[in-house]
Amino acid sequence: MAIPVIDFSKIESEGEERAKTLALIANACEEWGFFQLVNHGIPVELLERLKKVSSQCYQLEREEGFMNSMPVKLLNELLEKKSEEKLEDVDWEDVFTLQDDNEWPSQNPEFKETMSEYRQELKKLAGKVMEVMDENLGLSKGSIMKAFNGGEGSDGAFFGTKVSHYPPCSRPDKVNGLRAHTDAGGVILLFQDDKVGGLQILKDGKWIDVQPLENSIVINTGDQIEVLSNGRYKSVWHRVLATTDGNRRSIASFYNPSFKAIIAPAQELIDPVTKETDQAYPRFVFGDYMAIYAKQKFLPKEPRFQAVRAI
Secondary structure, eight states, rough: HHHEEEEEGGGGGGHHHHHHHHHHHHHHHHTTEEEESOOOOSSSSHHHHHHHHHHHHHIIHHHHHTSSHHHHHHHHHHTTOOOOOOEEEESOOEEEEEEESSSOOOOOOOOOOOOHHHHHHHHHHHHHHHHHHHHHHTTOOOHHHHHHTTTOOOOOOOEEEEEEOOOOSSTTTSSEEEEEEEEESSEEEEEEEOOOOOOEEEETEEEEOOOOOOTTTTEEEEEHHHTTTTTTTTOOEEEEEEOOSOEEEEEEEEEEOOOEEEEEGGGGGGGGTTTTTOOOSOOOHHHHHHHHHHHHHTSHOOOOOOOOHOO
């Protein structure tokens, strides 16, 4: 079983081909919560540069720190004690987050130049993906983006990029690459390693691999898309396995609501008969949701919805 792979260039077509592509994306959102885009419009040359500078950044600025990090120390202690336990509360992951206004790695100027260019391209792609979701859900064009902007103009939404590496691990049975979770935000666009696997999603009670596919962009829907779609699109549990071979690259960008944005199911998707008594999802401020998520990231999402309802 493999997650859907969709040729995004066909969304620019007309007639039957476009309708078929819209249907494929709708099915992927409703049945999978994850899908891969090929022919997405981001230049291959840019993606190849991104691979290079990301690897260089890890080797020059991150690797030594990771080898002295708490996960490495805890695993070594576990192995020295010959314990049968598994490290459940740490991740075998080196990670940092980029925003336009924070401090970026400085040893390689090409990193910032390449990542800035990539983020601009990815932000445009995120907008196109959200417009397709609008269309498939029967919402007016720009509805999701408007909700995410929270009335703060055209650029109120949050767009961050998480750069991760999952180095080789001698005992992947003892530690998670990244613990299972759903994503708190909106639309997530992932440029994952095309050689080293490890990303899995929970589908029909089974963990399945998100197959490495060269220069594709993996899309998944977060908790806020589930709320806005009134449950038609679900956020999906996913995890990363630690592996003995390879240093897995993962560059995940999050198009999330403004912290001030008020999130609720779109009015068009609420049954007019039952909306007073049977609305599954609450209306809340995204910043309040994130405060709860920060403490409950690796727990089921349903109690988060209940907790934010009570605020």
